[in-house]
Amino acid sequence: SAVISQKPSRDICQRGTSLTIQCQVDSQVTMMFWYRQQPGQSLTLIATANQGSEATYESGFVIDKFPISRPNLTFSTLTVSNMSPEDSSIYLCSVESFGYTFGSGTRLTVV
Amino acid sequence: LAKTTQPISMDSYEGQEVNITCSHNNIATNDYITWYQQFPSQGPRFIIQGYKTKVTNEVASLFIPADRKSSTLSLPRVSLSDTAVYYCLVGEGYQKVTFGTGTKLQVIP
Numbered sequence: 001s002a003v004i005s006q007k008p009s010r011d012i013c014q015r016g017t018s019l020t021i022q023c024q025v026d027s028q029v030t031m032m033f034w035y036r037q038q039p040g041q042s043l044t045l046i047a048t049a050n051q052g053s054e055a056t057y058e059s060g061f062v063i064d065k066f067p068i069s070r071p072n073l074t075f076s077t078l079t080v081s082n083m084s085p086e087d088s089s090i091y092l093c094s095v096e097s098f099g100y101t102f103g104s105g106t107r108l109t110v111v
Numbered sequence: 112l113a114k115t116t117q118p119i120s121m122d123s124y125e126g127q128e129v130n131i132t133c134s135h136n137n138i139a140t141n142d143y144i145t146w147y148q149q150f151p152s153q154g155p156r157f158i159i160q161g162y163k164t165k166v167t168n169e170v171a172s173l174f175i176p177a178d179r180k181s182s183t184l185s186l187p188r189v190s191l192s193d194t195a196v197y198y199c200l201v202g203e204g205y206q207k208v209t210f211g212t213g214t215k216l217q218v219i220p
Contacts, residue, residue, distance in 0.1 A: 001157065006154075031207075033207060035210075042198070042210045042211065042212050042213050043155070043198075043210040044210070045207055045208075045209065045210075048207050090152075092154050094154075098157075099145055099157040099160055100145070100147075100155075100157065100200075100208065101157065102154030102155050102156070103154055104153060104154050105152070105153065105154050107152070
């Protein structure tokens, strides 16, 4: 199965700023998925990113708040924009490769 | 997307076999059933996947009845290191999947 390198692993950010999270996959994959996991909760899908097209966002998530880039088949970024304390969560990327493989997550704290 | 229902939490003593059942009444013909394990501060990790009957690997077994409306993850002789959240997912490959609440397993010494 694929191996995902996700960074940063954690960050503390000021409200009103933006953070870009990167995921690098060691093989080419068609779709990449971005999730949010709030403390003590399950994972919620933010969007699905295909290479060469705009990401598809789930209900409750919008492109202006969570812009996603997918420049090639091995890389994607998620930006959390204009952050507020409510954005404090773990953000994870995932790919489908003989079952879904997940990055180690980015723990974001907004102060 | 098939919705899944699992117990919120379970406790087990070390050395016991643990069975976690997942209900997925509206599973589609092409859907597979996959279980994941998540430790705190880590991403979910693939445990086992099946379509029907029984699948076994080095860490777990997965039992799926003929109607496929439920599945049971069986962990033999659990240890403290098996304390984690276990998620049952149902879906077809190359599509998005929806996570349910998961089952928080606490292994007691």
